[in-house]
Amino acid sequence: MKDTNACADDTCRAPVSQRTQVVDAPGTSATVKLKIDDHELNIPMGTTILEAARELGIHIPTLCHHDDLCVAGVCRVCLVEVEGQNTLQASCAYPITQPITVKTHTRKVRQARRHIIDLLLSKHYGECYSCFRNNNCELQSLAKEYGVDFFRFGHPEKPLYEVDRSSYSVVRDMNKCVLCRRCIRTCIDLQEVGVLEAAGRSDGTTISTYLDKPLGEVVCINCGQCINRCPTGALRAKDRTDDVWAAIDNPEKHVVIQTAPSPRAGIGEEFNQEPGTPMTWKMNTALKRCGFDKVFDTNFTADLTIIEEGTELILRLYKNLVQSDSSQPLPQFTSCSPGWVKYIEHFYPEYLPHVSTCKSPQQMFGALIKTWYARMNNIDPANIVSVALMPCSAKKFECNRPEMRDSGYKDVDNGLTTRELAQMIREAGIDLPEMPKSDFDNPFGTATGSGVIFGSTGGVMEAALRSVIEFVTGKKVENFYDHANIIPVRGFEGCRYAELQIPDEVGPVPELIQHLVPNWDWLKGATLKVGIAHGTANAKKVMENIKAGGKFSECHFIEFMACPGGCLGGGGQPIPTSPEIRAARARAIYAEDAAYGDAGKARKSHENPAVLRLYSEFLTNGPCGHKSHHLLHTHYTARGKYIG
Amino acid sequence: MTIRNNMTLSSVEKNKGLAAAMKMEPAGVIGIIRGSGMKGRGGAGFPTGAKWHFAASAKGERKFVVCNADEGEPGTFKDRVLMDEWPDLIFEGMTIAGYAIGAQEGILYLRGEYTYIRKALEECLAKRREENLLGNHVLGNSNFSFDIHIHMGCGAYVCGEETALIESLEGYRGEARNRPPFPVNTGLNGMPTIVNNVETFAWTSAILVNGADWFKAIGTSKSTGPKMLSISGDVECPGVYEFPMGTTVNDVLDAAGCDCAKAVIIGGASGHCLPPAEFSRAICYEDISTGGAVIVFGPDRDMLDVAESFLEFFADESCGQCTPCRIGNVKLLEGVRMLKCGKCSTNCLRDLCALGETMQCASKCGLGQSSPNAFLSIVRHFKNEILGRACTAAES
Numbered sequence A: 001m002k003d004t005n006a007c008a009d010d011t012c013r014a015p016v017s018q019r020t021q022v023v024d025a026p027g028t029s030a031t032v033k034l035k036i037d038d039h040e041l042n043i044p045m046g047t048t049i050l051e052a053a054r055e056l057g058i059h060i061p062t063l064c065h066h067d068d069l070c071v072a073g074v075c076r077v078c079l080v081e082v083e084g085q086n087t088l089q090a091s092c093a094y095p096i097t098q099p100i101t102v103k104t105h106t107r108k109v110r111q112a113r114r115h116i117i118d119l120l121l122s123k124h125y126g127e128c129y130s131c132f133r134n135n136n137c138e139l140q141s142l143a144k145e146y147g148v149d150f151f152r153f154g155h156p157e158k159p160l161y162e163v164d165r166s167s168y169s170v171v172r173d174m175n176k177c178v179l180c181r182r183c184i185r186t187c188i189d190l191q192e193v194g195v196l197e198a199a200g201r202s203d204g205t206t207i208s209t210y211l212d213k214p215l216g217e218v219v220c221i222n223c224g225q226c227i228n229r230c231p232t233g234a235l236r237a238k239d240r241t242d243d244v245w246a247a248i249d250n251p252e253k254h255v256v257i258q259t260a261p262s263p264r265a266g267i268g269e270e271f272n273q274e275p276g277t278p279m280t281w282k283m284n285t286a287l288k289r290c291g292f293d294k295v296f297d298t299n300f301t302a303d304l305t306i307i308e309e310g311t312e313l314i315l316r317l318y319k320n321l322v323q324s325d326s327s328q329p330l331p332q333f334t335s336c337s338p339g340w341v342k343y344i345e346h347f348y349p350e351y352l353p354h355v356s357t358c359k360s361p362q363q364m365f366g367a368l369i370k371t372w373y374a375r376m377n378n379i380d381p382a383n384i385v386s387v388a389l390m391p392c393s394a395k396k397f398e399c400n401r402p403e404m405r406d407s408g409y410k411d412v413d414n415g416l417t418t419r420e421l422a423q424m425i426r427e428a429g430i431d432l433p434e435m436p437k438s439d440f441d442n443p444f445g446t447a448t449g450s451g452v453i454f455g456s457t458g459g460v461m462e463a464a465l466r467s468v469i470e471f472v473t474g475k476k477v478e479n480f481y482d483h484a485n486i487i488p489v490r491g492f493e494g495c496r497y498a499e500l501q502i503p504d505e506v507g508p509v510p511e512l513i514q515h516l517v518p519n520w521d522w523l524k525g526a527t528l529k530v531g532i533a534h535g536t537a538n539a540k541k542v543m544e545n546i547k548a549g550g551k552f553s554e555c556h557f558i559e560f561m562a563c564p565g566g567c568l569g570g571g572g573q574p575i576p577t578s579p580e581i582r583a584a585r586a587r588a589i590y591a592e593d594a595a596y597g598d599a600g601k602a603r604k605s606h607e608n609p610a611v612l613r614l615y616s617e618f619l620t621n622g623p624c625g626h627k628s629h630h631l632l633h634t635h636y637t638a639r640g641k642y643i644g
Numbered sequence B: 001m002t003i004r005n006n007m008t009l010s011s012v013e014k015n016k017g018l019a020a021a022m023k024m025e026p027a028g029v030i031g032i033i034r035g036s037g038m039k040g041r042g043g044a045g046f047p048t049g050a051k052w053h054f055a056a057s058a059k060g061e062r063k064f065v066v067c068n069a070d071e072g073e074p075g076t077f078k079d080r081v082l083m084d085e086w087p088d089l090i091f092e093g094m095t096i097a098g099y100a101i102g103a104q105e106g107i108l109y110l111r112g113e114y115t116y117i118r119k120a121l122e123e124c125l126a127k128r129r130e131e132n133l134l135g136n137h138v139l140g141n142s143n144f145s146f147d148i149h150i151h152m153g154c155g156a157y158v159c160g161e162e163t164a165l166i167e168s169l170e171g172y173r174g175e176a177r178n179r180p181p182f183p184v185n186t187g188l189n190g191m192p193t194i195v196n197n198v199e200t201f202a203w204t205s206a207i208l209v210n211g212a213d214w215f216k217a218i219g220t221s222k223s224t225g226p227k228m229l230s231i232s233g234d235v236e237c238p239g240v241y242e243f244p245m246g247t248t249v250n251d252v253l254d255a256a257g258c259d260c261a262k263a264v265i266i267g268g269a270s271g272h273c274l275p276p277a278e279f280s281r282a283i284c285y286e287d288i289s290t291g292g293a294v295i296v297f298g299p300d301r302d303m304l305d306v307a308e309s310f311l312e313f314f315a316d317e318s319c320g321q322c323t324p325c326r327i328g329n330v331k332l333l334e335g336v337r338m339l340k341c342g343k344c345s346t347n348c349l350r351d352l353c354a355l356g357e358t359m360q361c362a363s364k365c366g367l368g369q370s371s372p373n374a375f376l377s378i379v380r381h382f383k384n385e386i387l388g389r390a391c392t393a394a395e396s
């Protein structure tokens, strides 16, 4: 599974100085001889010194380099000595095209690295013990690696910059910034949003936004990808743990937490577990011990989303294909990623009618907790504090959107990231990996495998297809796809396209949506075309393709996720991130889905008994009906990309 | 600034070199430039013929010739005089280069502060187009079309560095690129590009007229040809001079009228500072190389003032991209200021010198690599002057 690195292709907007330079290598299969320390070997032409060293297990320190990003070669920490060259060379930015001899830790190299670290510290206002990256900071590790025990070139005594807390999601503390520019490359290149750029020169260089406006006022989509790639504590998600603790400590409050599928696949990393170690059932116990009154599974509303969004899709198809009514155009775009929603609001507002009106699972859950759940349990919704554990920084913005108050209250009071929950668990003295297992609470506890895979790119699509196929054919998906695994929509390729043939034989319209479409005859033998994009750079490619009338414009349904890899790579997940770490988390997620099947539990959203109960008891006029529209659907704001 | 001695370029007939080139194969033109042994006049001293050869053999749909007229090094002004006096020879040289490497387009990157020359240059270009010295089928050669336009710089010194210049041409912040690959393979818009100094192009035209052997006969074996120098500071006749490569500092001082120099900085702010004991050294690539700046300091000059003013320049002009240069220059400047008030201990000075060495080998581009030069050589050659102050402070 290879993740896509946006800089590999020609749509990259990052300046050339911040990119891997294409090397004129004669023949891709050519190899070249490299002598590095005590090793001698042949490597493929164009391999960088850093890559070759890593391959051999030789450690070269880095700071501005990141596996997901283009090469910058700016921090100069990775310098090595190349025989015959007067100056030291940045190993991350040096593609080998002729035989060379490299030494990775000569006196000259060690002195230069130490000086560079000393220089960085001379401008870094930070005290590690009061920093959220303490023990997980690349600058701190470098200082340790090079035995820094005094500040050779001084150390700032007071902060120089005001901390920017204007955004609901991302906090920027430029006092800790080491100008590695990873955030710039993340935003402009990996995500193609382009909020951040270097401004000023020399010592006055800063990472800035358009006209140095606060982050909350620019086109930031709150994806938090920059946070995940910042080596220091300069970027972080807005911390809500104090509010959540305060609610827990208040005996009048009934504090419930819903947990999304991705945090459980990632949180183990915060407790020294291998990436991809699932923590679902242990985390439930830990949450209870922290003091949450109820622990629910967001998968419940993931399943609900599938029913609502799937129904909306069927209605759109029916209107467009049968009734020639294009007021709700095709393709339908998913709406569960708030980063993506803000992206399209800024950059493609003219396409907002394509976005499904369904709220994200987080917000559907929020609306139901303060209505249905409150009523069922006789709790005053004013006393409910509804918390959402998310892999995501954009969800913090989302729950503060003014339109997210359909229950009559703020539907979700606080969004917590995986990292914040790990912090709370540590604070409570809980050793997560040692927790006994426990189940989610009812009535929302029941979930299906389909809800789980929402965490990965392609998951929403797969879940929706499982249900749509069964609705339309009246047959089990397993008849078409082995174990209901719809492999064509899985994987990590940036933009994916798939076609599914609807058989000539269709089934009866299921009871749940009988009032909406009379029969399936109009879908007989049709080809359902779907698309998937993850990372907004890829979303942009798909959008441009649609604009140009390309194959994605013929799709019926497209899944968009703002973060590379989908939610499992979200901006609230444990740091660091890399293609390998994201792949490991994805394995955990698909394993949980498969486990539902092995245990004989439901794997399709429309089989979720709690969802069915919801429609029979509360949303009595069915999917996309009046009540569900009020609580579960929303509208969008055409923001545009021009900021005043 | 005035021209102070006889200039070979005055006697070079315009467009004769271009006409001669049009009668040759491109490879033949490169052969002549290689044969002349000319090295780039911008400072780095890369053999011009070799650079053109690389660009000629590189694959690319389009190729570019860039004339580096960003002349930002403090103490350098010979390119300005060249553009005032012999714009034709410069554009002619660019055209010859275009023919040699197979380029269709030339760009003259003009220093922002030189805007006043632009009009004359544009007029010269217009005239050359009229005379078919530029444009479609230059001088009737059906295989060669070439035009030149002028792109204005905006006052950043670093944009004189060739890869930062290319970034600037592409519309980005002027910041040096990673190398390899080099512009001859991956330059402007990813295409093979040569970047040469103004003077390099002017001599190109002269070589095509007078021949490679003529050029080689001037100068030393490793540094051939004449070199323009911008001489300034405490001399009687500052201005632009032409000397054969290999001329000693003493001879240069004699010509400019100075017999009491305390120090000479060759190569401008990023150059090396020489004390009188070293004035017998030769100005050429194998001894002290320079892009053309010679700054002379009389007996009353305070060398710490000199170091301070140069470091102020670099602390302002660093593009801010890489750590050693971005913060290093500021730290050196702080150090010089501490030295000035006698507050810098010898330990601290040793750290600063070591930092200077790190900057030389660790910075990403030539700016950071050469910015500590003046400071380090002043510390080396004028230690007493500098440490004297450190001691007084310690005693008091």
Ligand SMILES: Cc1cc2nc3c(=O)[nH]c(=O)nc-3n(C[C@H](O)[C@H](O)[C@H](O)COP(=O)(O)O)c2cc1C
Pocket (backbone or CB within 6 Å): B039, B040, B041, B042, B043, B044, B045, B046, B048, B068, B069, B070, B071, B072, B073, B157, B158, B159, B160, B161, B162, B163, B195, B196, B197, B198, B200, B365, B366, B367
């Ligand atoms: C900071 C810096 C500034 C430079 N400024 C100039 C300049 O103003 N003009 C110039 O010709 N070369 C300048 N150079 C050198 C160029 O990078 C390049 O080597 C030169 O233009 C090549 O031309 P040449 O081979 O004809 O000398 C500068 C280099 C550095 C590192």
Ligand code: SF4
Pocket (backbone or CB within 6 Å): A124, A125, A126, A127, A128, A129, A131, A132, A133, A134, A135, A137, A138, A139, A140, A176, A231, A232, A233, A234
């Ligand atoms: S960013 Fe890193 S080095 Fe700086 S205070 Fe935080 S932990 Fe320490």
Ligand code: SF4
Pocket (backbone or CB within 6 Å): A170, A186, A187, A191, A193, A194, A195, A196, A219, A220, A221, A222, A223, A224, A225, A226, A227
């Ligand atoms: S949160 Fe996303 S959009 Fe905002 S600055 Fe960071 S990378 Fe860019």
Ligand code: SF4
Pocket (backbone or CB within 6 Å): A176, A177, A178, A179, A180, A181, A182, A183, A184, A207, A226, A229, A230, A231, A232, A234, A235
């Ligand atoms: S904010 Fe973080 S990622 Fe961005 S340049 Fe500063 S240290 Fe690097």
Ligand code: SF4
Pocket (backbone or CB within 6 Å): B158, B175, B176, B317, B318, B319, B320, B321, B322, B323, B325, B326, B363, B364, B365, B366, B367, B368, B369
């Ligand atoms: S050496 Fe200085 S000018 Fe050159 S890239 Fe580094 S910071 Fe920029």
Ligand code: FES
Pocket (backbone or CB within 6 Å): A061, A062, A063, A064, A065, A072, A073, A074, A075, A076, A077, A078, A079, A090, A091, A092, A093
């Ligand atoms: S890691 Fe190579 S220069 Fe920063």
